[in-house]
Amino acid sequence: MERRTIGATALETGAVGLGCMPMSWAYTSSRQRGEESVRALHRALDLGANLLDTADMYGPFTNELLIGRVLRERRAEAFVSTKAGLLVGDQHIVANGRPSYIRRACDASLRRLQTDVIDLYQLHRADPEIPIEETWGAMADLVRAGKVRALGLCAVGARASRRSGTGVGRPVAGGLHEGTVRQLERVQQVFPVAAVQAELSVWSPEALADLLPWCEARGVGFLAAMPLGNGFLTGTLTPGSGFEPDDVRARHPRFTAEMMAANQPVVAGLRRVAARHGPAATPAQTALAWTLAQGRHVIPVPGAKRARWVEENAAAAALTLSAADLAEISALPAALGSWD
Ligand SMILES: NC(=O)c1ccc[n+]([C@@H]2O[C@H](COP(=O)([O-])OP(=O)(O)OC[C@H]3O[C@@H](n4cnc5c(N)ncnc54)[C@H](OP(=O)(O)O)[C@@H]3O)[C@@H](O)[C@H]2O)c1
Secondary structure, eight states, rough: OOEEEEETSEEESSSOEEEEOOGSSSTTTGGHHHHHHHHHHHHHHTTOOOOOOOOOOTTTTTHHHHHHHHHHGGGGGGGGEEEEEEEEEEEEEEOOHHHHHHHHHHHHHHHHTTOOOEEEEEEEETTTTOHHHHHHHHHHHHTTTTEOOOOEEEEETTTTGSSSOHHHHHHHTTTTTHHHHHHHHHEEEEEEOEEEEEEETTTTTTGGTTTTHHHHHTTEEEEEEETGGGGGGGTOOTTOOOOTTSGGGGGGGGSSSSHHHHHHHHHHHHHHHTTTTTTOOOHHHHHHHHHTTOOEEEEEEEBOOSSSHHHHHHHHOOOOOOOOHHHHTTOOOOOOOOOO
C-alpha cells in the first residue's frame, strides 16, 4: 500500500488506516464482535493499513484492550493512534484535561494496548475548565518521557455544536472549525502538533475550507474521521431499516428514513464514478479515494469491524480518481440533514 507521513514527522503509515471505534462503541452489536474484530485488525496489518485509530473512551477501555491482543504479537507492524481527554460517566461524557489525569490516562492506555510507546497521542476534546496549554504541556512531557512519539488534536464534534446547512462541495462560510483553529494556534506555541483529526467525507467536506489548508501550510497531518459518512456512503444501508437505540445513527439527523432517502443521489453519484473504474470498484472505495485526493497529508481512518470491509477499504489506496471524477463528486447535491 502507498505510504504517507504524519505531517512533518518522520512517522509513516499506510495511506488508508483503520478506525477501530465500531469494534467496541457507537454502532449496534459492537460488543458481540470481538473475534471478528481481531481478525479485521490482523487483516489490516497484513495489508499495510496499519494506522489503528482508537481512544480510551471507546468501550470504554475495551477497544484498547482488543487492540492490545493484536499488538502483543505484531507491535512492530502497527502505528498506534489513541486519544485521551473524555470520560464516560453514567449519564454524560465529560472532558478532563487536567495534567495529572492525562499522565494517568497515558499509563493506563499503554497497559491496555500492551505496548511501551504510543505513536500518536491525541487530545480527544479540550476541557473548557483547563487552559489548553496546560493539557498540551502534560502531553508534551509524555513525548519527552518516551511514552508517546507525536501529538494530535481532535476537532470532531464541531458539527453538532454549530447550526449549519452543509453539503457536498459547499463548505460553510466562515469555517466550521474556527474554535479548533484558535486552539491549534495556542498549542503550537507549546509543542508541535503532528496531526489533526476531524470529520472529512464526501458528504461532510467542511474541513476543506479551514482545517485542511491550515494543516497543509504548517506541515501538520490530517486524519479523516468518518470518511464513509458513518456507513451511508458505502451504499449498503437501506433507508427505513432503522437503528437500535444504542447506535449513534438512531439520533443522527442524516439517518432518519426521510433523510437517507433524500441523500441517495450522493450514493448514486459515488456508484457512477466507481463504475468507471471497473466492476469491482465500490462506492466505499470511491469515497475513500476522494478523501485521499484532498492532499498528501490526509490519511482516512474508515471504521470497520469486518475483515471483508478492511480489504475493500485498503484497496481504495490504489484507486486514483481523475480530475473529471473529482469534479463530478464535488458537483453532487448537498447532503441534507443537519444537527440544527
Ligand atoms: N476523534 C473523534 O472524536 C472521532 C469521532 C468519530 C470517529 N472517529 C474515528 O473515525 C473512525 C471512522 O469513523 P466511523 O467508524 O464512525 O465512521 P465511518 O468510517 O464513516 O463508517 C463506519 C461504518 O461503515 C461501515 N463500513 C466500513 N467499511 C465498509 C464497506 N467497505 N462497506 C460497507 N460498510 C462499511 C462499518 O461497518 P461495520 O461496523 O459493520 O464494520 C461502520 O458501520 C472511527 O473508527 C474513529 O477512529 C473519531
